[in-house]
Amino acid sequence: xxxxxxxxxxxxxxxxxxxxxxxxxxxxxxxxxxxxxxxxxxxxxxxxxxxxxxxxxxxxxxxxxxxxxxxxxxxxxxxxxxxxxxxxxxxxxxxxxxxxxxxxxxxxxxxxxxxxxxxxxxxxxxxxxxxxxxxxxxxxxxxxxxxxxxxxxxxxxxxxxxxxxxxxxxxxxxxxxxxxxxxxxxxxxxxxxxxxxxxxxxxxxxxxxxxxxxxxxxxxxxxxxxxxxxxxxxxxxxxxxxxxxxxxxxxxxxxxxxxxxxxxxxxxxxxxxxxxxxxxxxxxxxxxxxxxxxxxxxxxxxxxxxxxxxxxxxxxxxxxxxxxxxxxxxxxxxxxxxxxxxxxxxxxxxxxxxxxxxxxxxxxxxxxxxxx
Amino acid sequence: xxxxxxxxxxxxxxxxxxxxxxxxxxxxxxxxxxxxxxxxxxxxxxxxxxxxxxxxxxxxxxxxxxxxxxxxxxxxxxxxxxxxxxxxxxxxxxxxxxxxxxxxxxxxxxxxxxxxxxxxxxxxxxxxxxxxxxxxxxxxxxxxxxxxxxxxxxxxxxxxxxxxxxxxxxxxxxxxxxxxxxxxxxxxxxxxxxxxxxxxxxxxxxxxxxxxxxxxxxxxxxxxxxxxxxxxxxxxxxxxxxxxxxxxxxxxxxxxxxxxxxxxxxxxxxxxxxxxxxxxxxxxxxxxxxxxxxxxxxxxxxxxxxxxxxxxxxxxxxxxxxxxxxxxxxxxxxxxxxxxxxxxxxxxxxxxxxxxxxxxxxxxxxxxxxxxxxxxxxxxxxxxxxxxxxxxxxxxxxxxxxxxxxxxxxxxxxxxxxxxxxxxxxxxxxxxxxxxxxxxxxxxxxxxxxxxxxxxxxxxxxxxxxxxxxxxxxxxxxxxxxxxxxxxxxxxxxxxxxxxxxxxxxxxxxxxxxxxxxxxxxxxxxxxxxxxxxxxxxxxxxxxxxxxxxxxxxxxxxxxxxxxxxxxxxxxxxxxxxxxxxxxxxxxxxxxxxxxx
Numbered sequence: 001x002x003x004x005x006x007x008x009x010x011x012x013x014x015x016x017x018x019x020x021x022x023x024x025x026x027x028x029x030x031x032x033x034x035x036x037x038x039x040x041x042x043x044x045x046x047x048x049x050x051x052x053x054x055x056x057x058x059x060x061x062x063x064x065x066x067x068x069x070x071x072x073x074x075x076x077x078x079x080x081x082x083x084x085x086x087x088x089x090x091x092x093x094x095x096x097x098x099x100x101x102x103x104x105x106x107x108x109x110x111x112x113x114x115x116x117x118x119x120x121x122x123x124x125x126x127x128x129x130x131x132x133x134x135x136x137x138x139x140x141x142x143x144x145x146x147x148x149x150x151x152x153x154x155x156x157x158x159x160x161x162x163x164x165x166x167x168x169x170x171x172x173x174x175x176x177x178x179x180x181x182x183x184x185x186x187x188x189x190x191x192x193x194x195x196x197x198x199x200x201x202x203x204x205x206x207x208x209x210x211x212x213x214x215x216x217x218x219x220x221x222x223x224x225x226x227x228x229x230x231x232x233x234x235x236x237x238x239x240x241x242x243x244x245x246x247x248x249x250x251x252x253x254x255x256x257x258x259x260x261x262x263x264x265x266x267x268x269x270x271x272x273x274x275x276x277x278x279x280x281x282x283x284x285x286x287x288x289x290x291x292x293x294x295x296x297x298x299x300x301x302x303x304x305x306x307x308x309x310x311x312x313x314x315x316x317x318x319x320x321x322x323x324x325x326x327x328x329x330x331x332x333x334x335x336x337x338x339x340x341x342x343x344x345x346x347x348x349x350x351x352x353x354x355x356x357x358x359x360x361x362x363x364x365x366x367x368x369x370x371x372x
Numbered sequence: 373x374x375x376x377x378x379x380x381x382x383x384x385x386x387x388x389x390x391x392x393x394x395x396x397x398x399x400x401x402x403x404x405x406x407x408x409x410x411x412x413x414x415x416x417x418x419x420x421x422x423x424x425x426x427x428x429x430x431x432x433x434x435x436x437x438x439x440x441x442x443x444x445x446x447x448x449x450x451x452x453x454x455x456x457x458x459x460x461x462x463x464x465x466x467x468x469x470x471x472x473x474x475x476x477x478x479x480x481x482x483x484x485x486x487x488x489x490x491x492x493x494x495x496x497x498x499x500x501x502x503x504x505x506x507x508x509x510x511x512x513x514x515x516x517x518x519x520x521x522x523x524x525x526x527x528x529x530x531x532x533x534x535x536x537x538x539x540x541x542x543x544x545x546x547x548x549x550x551x552x553x554x555x556x557x558x559x560x561x562x563x564x565x566x567x568x569x570x571x572x573x574x575x576x577x578x579x580x581x582x583x584x585x586x587x588x589x590x591x592x593x594x595x596x597x598x599x600x601x602x603x604x605x606x607x608x609x610x611x612x613x614x615x616x617x618x619x620x621x622x623x624x625x626x627x628x629x630x631x632x633x634x635x636x637x638x639x640x641x642x643x644x645x646x647x648x649x650x651x652x653x654x655x656x657x658x659x660x661x662x663x664x665x666x667x668x669x670x671x672x673x674x675x676x677x678x679x680x681x682x683x684x685x686x687x688x689x690x691x692x693x694x695x696x697x698x699x700x701x702x703x704x705x706x707x708x709x710x711x712x713x714x715x716x717x718x719x720x721x722x723x724x725x726x727x728x729x730x731x732x733x734x735x736x737x738x739x740x741x742x743x744x745x746x747x748x749x750x751x752x753x754x755x756x757x758x759x760x761x762x763x764x765x766x767x768x769x770x771x772x773x774x775x776x777x778x779x780x781x782x783x784x785x786x787x788x789x790x791x792x793x794x795x796x797x798x799x800x801x802x803x804x805x806x807x808x809x810x811x812x813x814x815x816x817x818x819x820x821x822x823x824x825x826x827x828x829x830x831x832x833x834x835x836x837x838x839x840x841x842x843x844x845x846x847x848x849x850x851x852x853x854x855x856x857x858x859x860x861x862x863x864x865x866x867x868x869x870x871x872x873x874x875x876x877x878x879x880x881x882x883x884x885x886x887x888x889x890x891x892x893x894x895x896x897x898x899x900x901x902x903x904x905x906x907x908x909x910x911x912x913x914x915x916x917x918x919x920x921x922x923x924x925x926x927x928x929x930x931x932x933x934x935x936x937x938x939x940x941x942x943x944x945x946x947x948x949x950x951x952x953x954x955x956x957x958x959x960x961x962x963x964x965x966x967x968x969x
Contacts, residue, residue, distance in 0.1 A: 052574050079580040091571035095593045104589070105579030156579060 002159045003028050003065040004049060009058030011044050011216075015265050018044045020216040021057070026209075031186050031193040033224075034201040036213040037239070042196045045213070049194065050085050050162050051078035062160065084158035090149035090163040092137040098124075098148050099133045105156045121230070123151040128265055143174045154189065163195045167202065180206060200240045204228065213234050230275075230353050234361040237289050237354065243318055246295070246328050248288045249358060252280050260355070261372075264288050265326040267303070273367040274351045285358035294350040295330040297321060297338075301345035302371040310338040321346060347371065386876040390781050391798050392832050394829060398801035401844050402808075405816040406653065412646040412819045413437065419640045436643035450636075450644060454627040455651070461545050461617070461628060462610035468550025470599065473557025479695070480558075481565040482687040482701055486696035490703075492562075497707035498961065500952050501945045502905035502922065504615035506548045508929075509710030511619065512717050514539045528726050541626040548616050551706050553606045559963070560602040564595045570939035574747035583686065585893055587857065597666050604659045604666075611652065612809030614908035619929070630811045630908065637815050646819065649812030656788035656807030711945060720941035735935040751939045759923070761943070764920040767835070768903040771842035775850045776896030778843070783895070784856020786886070788863075799851075806848035817841045818912050833915040844901035845909055853895030857888035893961035897952070901963070904948050 004026040011019040019041040028033050034042035047053035049060060051067065054075060058066040062083070067076040078085075092101055101121055106116045106297035125128045127147040137145055140224060141206065146166065153161060166182075167175045183206055186193050198365055205211045205223045212219040212227065220232040224240075226328070231237035237245050250264025260271040268289075280286070297305070297319060305321035305328075312335040319330045319338055323346070338344065355364045384387050416424050416431045424435045440451045479485045480492050498506060514534045515524040527533055537543055572594065576586045592599075614630040621631060627649050636645035688695055721732040732738070738750040751757045782802050789795040805813065817840070821831040831837040861884065869879045885892055907922040914923045921944050930935040956962050 052577070078574070078577045083578065085575065085578045087571045087575060089569065089571060091569060091575040093572060093575075093590055093594070104576070104581070108580040108585070110583075152575075152579075299871065 001016075003061075003194065004063075004160065004194070005059075005061040006045075006049070007059040007061075009045070009055050009060060011041070011048060011053065012056045017216050019048070019055075019213075020215075022213075022218055023070045024211060024218070024221065025300070026174050026190055026192060026194060029190065031183075031195065031206060031208045032211060033195045033197055033207040033209075033316065034211050034213060035197055035203040036201060036219075036238070038198055039215075040213040041216040042198075042211075042213050046164055046194060046196050048163050050083055051076060051081050053083075075187070082160070083160060084153040084156065084161040086149055086153045086161065086163040086166045088168060090115070090145050090166075090169075092135075092145055092149055092152070094137055097134050097136055098129065100330075101137070101148060102155050109156060119155060123155055127151045127156075142170055143178070146170060146174075146178065150185070157189075160192045160194070161189070161205070162348060163193065165196055165198070166357065168197075168199070182206060191310075193300045204240070212239065229291075230363065230366060231354070232363055234287060234289070237363075241291060243292050243329050243331065246288075246290045246292065248290070248326060248328075250286060250288060251283045252286045252355065253299065254280055260367075262286070262288060266324040267326070268372040269348075270370045270372060271353070271355060271365075271367050272370070273355075273365040274311050275366040278355075278365045280364075286364070286368075287356040287358050287361075289356060290328070290348060290352040291330045291350075291352065292331040294348055294353060294369075295321075295328055295346055296349055297332060297344045297346040299345060301347035303346045305336045305344055305346050307340055307342045308342055309340060312337055319344075385788075388794075390785035391789060391794050394778070394782055394785065394798045395794060397966035398798065398804075398844075402801055402804045405820045406492060408820045409650060409653075409812075409816045410647055411562075411641060415643075417642050420643055421640065436641075436647055440644055440647045450632065451648065451651075454629050454632045457542070457626065458611055458630075461542065461923050462607050463547040463550065465549035465553065465610045466607045468546065469553040469557045469563075470603055472550065472554040473559075474561045474599065476554070476699070477558045477562035479699070481562055482686055483688050484692060485688065485699070486692065487700060491696075491699050491820045494703040494707045496555045497703075498552050498948070499559075500901060500905075500948055500963065501707075501710075502615070502941070502948070503549075503613060503843075504619050504907070505710055505941060505945055506551055506706065507544070507619040508938065509617045509713050510544050510548055510715040511542060512537075512710075514544070522725070525716070525726065526760055538752055539611050540620055540624040542621075544620045545617050545626070545628075548620065551611055552613075552616070553609055556609065557602055557606055560605070561599060562596070564598040564602075565591075566594060598632070600666055601663045602923070604663045608656050608659050608807055608809075611655065612811065612908070614809075614811050614911070615926075618926075630809060633809075633811050633815065634911065637818070641817075645815060649809070649815045650763060652809045652812050653807070656809065657804075658801070660807050683794060695826040710943065712943040714938040714945070718935050718942060720935060735939050746937065748933075751936060751943070756919070757921075757940070757943075760919050760921045760924045761947075763835075763918055764904060764922070764944075765947075767838055767842065767920060768900045770839050771846060771903045772896045772900035773845040774843040775837065775899040776892075779847055779850020779852075779895045779899075780854040780857075780885075780892050782847070782851040783858050784880070786851070786856035787855055799855075801847045802851040808845075810845065810906065811912070813845055814841060814909050814912040829930065829938050833911075833917070835918050836858070837913055838910060838918060838920075840910060842899070842906070846902055849898040850895035851900065853891055853898065857891035857895075858884075861888055861892070872921075890960035890962075893955070893959045894963070897955050897961045898963060901948055901952055904951070905944060 004024075006022055009019060009022045010017070013352045014189050016103050022045060034045055036042050044053055048055045048068070049062070055068060055070065057070045058068070059066060059070070062081055064070070066074050067081050068074060091215060093104070096104065102120050103116050104125055104323065106119060111119070120133075124133055127150060129144060132140060132144060132148070137148065140148065149166070164177055165177050169262050170178060179202065195206065207224055209221065210224045210227050211221045220227055227236060228240055231240060234247065234340050238247070248264040250262055252262045255261045258273065258277045260273070260278070262269040262271050262351040303323060305323045308320040308322045308327060312318075314335050315333070317332050317334065317338075318345040319327050321330060321344060330347075348371070352366050353369045354366055356362060357364055414432055414434070416427045416429055416433050416435070418429050419431065421427060424433055425431060433967055439446060441447055476491070476495055480488050485491070511524065513524045513526045516527065516534045516536065516539050517523055518536060518540070523533065542933050551932055568591075573586055573590055574592050581589070582622045612630060614634065617626070617628045617631050618634070621627065629652055631644050633648050636642060636648070640702060665920055716726070718735050719733065720726065720730045721734065734750060736750045737752050739753065748754060779802070783799060786795045786799045808816070817837065818832070821828065821837055824830050831840070865887065866879055866884060869883050874882075905922065911923055911926060914920065921940060925944065927941065952963070
């Protein structure tokens with residue numbers, strides 16, 4: 001069964017390093033997203049696996065077979081890697097009808113006509129585009145084009161499917177709809193999906209594993225919820241989650257047994273690690289990371305703050321509060337309209353507040369916070 | 373809003389004013405001449421009084437039309453044969469240039485060919501150089517004893533006498549025109565390929581289509597409408613070529629429409645010539661209409677580029693080196709070898725003898741001697757050459773300035789008022805001169821400005837007439853470049869300046885022009901280069917006082933003073949290439965940007 005392994009894969013464009021010594025193992029049936037800001041090398045990685053780009057160094061295996069190796073000089077061409085590829089702009093052939101677009105790949109496999117016909121009809125039905133079979137791509141809406149592109153990619157029944165930001169050209173509503181469909185397709189086709197996106201929400205909601213990259217370097221490769229709750233470093237913590245995590249710079253030192261005293265932005269806090277004990281140097285510079293949902297605000301709470309702004313969206317309300325010189329973001333459930341400049345009380349909840357080392361940005365520990 | 377207020381608000385927008393002014397001026401300079409030309413086919417001209425029996429100058433007559441179209445053998449020789457020759461030559465030359473230019477374009481944009489920068493630079497040379505460059509080189513190599521003089525280099529080196537069909541007439545004209553316009557096709561098709569989304573081809577690769585299948589089923593069908601419109605543009609350029617058939621066809625009396633035009637207009641029957649000019653314009657306009665129909669029909673075929681930087685190049689594998697070396701040799705032969713032959717020929721004392729002792733600097737720096745070339749001194753000492761050079765440069769600079777500026781304004785106004793009827797009228801008017809064969813265009817201006825016309829005095833023989841005809845003829849290049857530049861610029865850029873009260877001219881000079889400097893400058897470069905190497909357009913209008921280098925070259929060649937002609941040609945080619953390179957390096961403007969690749 002198809003399993004994709006990347007070993008030490010590097011891609012340089014002249015002096016620019018697009019992908020830097022990437023190791024990655026994608027298990028059969030995974031839905032892996034390559035996530036990161038633009039220019040982080042995620043598309044290049046995808047294109048290298050598909051064979052559209054030649055790595056400068058490294059080795060790539062698909063289904064146990066070496067498809068690329070810089071050492072032995074193996075470079076299997078894309079058409080012999082048995083993969084499907086969904087392009088960001090769909091790349092539908094403008095001079096062919098929807099049916100012709102879908103059947104092109106099957107013709108190349110030398111299927112006979114009735115069999116092609118049956119397959120095309122089935123795909124048109126699955127993707128709910130039966131009425132458009134005879135139309136040209138330019139006569140379809142963006143969402144319909146997207147479906148045709150998916151049908152074309154699925155036609156040959158590839159066991160591995162690569163998608164390069166396939167939803168980025170759709171409007172918000174269609175995007176949500178297509179996400180649900182893609183997730184179903186993943187299960188129905190029983191194949192491995194590798195999916196490039198810069199949208200962390202897409203990565204969170206779709207994938208079984210997320211590969212986060214920055215400037216060509218792998219940052220974290222883990223299931224999305226793990227990435228969310230236990231980000232490997234400040235970059236990952238900042239990139240994933242909306243509204244973004246609160247970061248407060250400060251100092252920490254070990255007090256008592258297993259407890260850490262933090263002084264951040266005029267606040268004195270006690271941090272109790274839950275992920276095992278840690279040792280800090282005295283007055284080590286740290287960054288405290290707190291997700292907005294771990295800052296409950298209301299009538300009660302140990303801290304006092306002023307409401308800076310409030311953004312109710314119906315289901316939840318994002319509130320920015322001012323604590324001394326600090327500005328923190330909090331999310332509360334329900335539509336509560338706080339009065340700007342009004343006074344509220346706040347606290348910290350949960351076991352997933354994070355201490356990062358300021359120097360390296362690495363995650364040191366997860367734990368609980370109490371205000372002194 | 374009252375009509376008065378509407379007018380006022382219309383006139384407050386500078387692009388509307390530009391459009392109105394251009395619509396009026398261009399109508400006068402392009403449509404009016406057409407009418408005047410049509411009229412000229414129907415009247416008796418001074419030199420024709422003897423032929424049209426019992427008539428006086430200015431009488432209305434159908435004589436010319438009858439003679440040209442319905443007079444049996446005479447019409448055959450005068451019109452039909454040259455006409456079919458023109459069509460044949462143009463079709464074959466077109467096929468060669470599309471095949472050649474298209475292949476090189478594909479190799480450069482889509483394969484891992486070696487030495488791409490060198491090949492793509494030098495391959496364009498034949499287009500930058502005057503069109504007769506290759507024709508003269510052909511003669512230098514392959515001429516035989518037919519036209520009296522000595523045989524060329526090929527015979528001198530091998531002892532084999534070249535056949536007439538090979539040295540003169542249809543065959544060499546087709547080859548030379550094909551080679552001359554191959555770069556043009558290369559620039560256009562290369563531009564299309566570069567703009568075509570590579571993902572479209574990659575999608576087919578993933579679906580296991582072979583290279584050939586991708587080319588035939590995906591690439592070619594998608595670029596076909598654009599290739600077809602390239603075909604039409606090259607066809608109309610070939611049709612209006614004058615210098616090449618004049619050089620290569622005349623020795624064996626192989627006539628095409630342009631050479632016939634030159635003979636009749638310069639001879640005793642200008643009426644015939646005006647009819648032929650009209651025929652060529654009708655064909656040109658027909659081509660424009662077909663082209664617009666094709667372009668209008670294509671359904672958003674040029675897709676928005678996805679990630680063309682990510683283009684994966686076709687590996688030529690075993691063919692990589694042979695193909696690369698062959699192409700290098702090829703561009704060497706068509707772009708560099710001709711220059712060598714000019715140099716060689718210009719140093720030869722007695723034609724046909726290529727031994728060292730026959731070498732002389734006589735034709736470059738020698739004092740005039742009675743027995744050689746009518747006593748003319750070498751071209752570097754000849755004050756008439758310097759006068760011609762000065763005229764050429766002066767004319768080209770002024771023409772480029774006028775055409776470039778008007779073109780930039782036209783581009784600006786047309787893009788600003790996109791979609792309005794006025795804008796498309798001006799757009800078409802500005803492109804119309806492109807379709808008029810140069811020779812015919814010259815003929816029209818000759819007929820129109822030979823005498824006082826409305827408020828314009830007779831301009832015949834004046835420098836101003838050359839400037840006028842050049843500026844109008846090359847306006848299409850400049851307006852295309854201007855439009856390309858403006859289309860890449862978002863409207864907000866100008867609006868941001870408008871909102872803080874920057875006056876229009878300052879917006880143009882300080883914001884719009886600097887941002888798209890290289891594109892706009894390309895609109896100046898192309899007219900300049902075209903003008904420097906133009907012959908057909910000026911050959912009917914030039915008088916001794918304002919001779920330019922190209923017409924002098926033509927005269928030397930007609931007189932058979934081969935060495936002078938070669939020396940002058942080398943001079944022109946070098947000047948054009950140097951100007952092109954310097955302008956390209958300094959400003960980033962380039963020919964291909966002008967053509968819109």
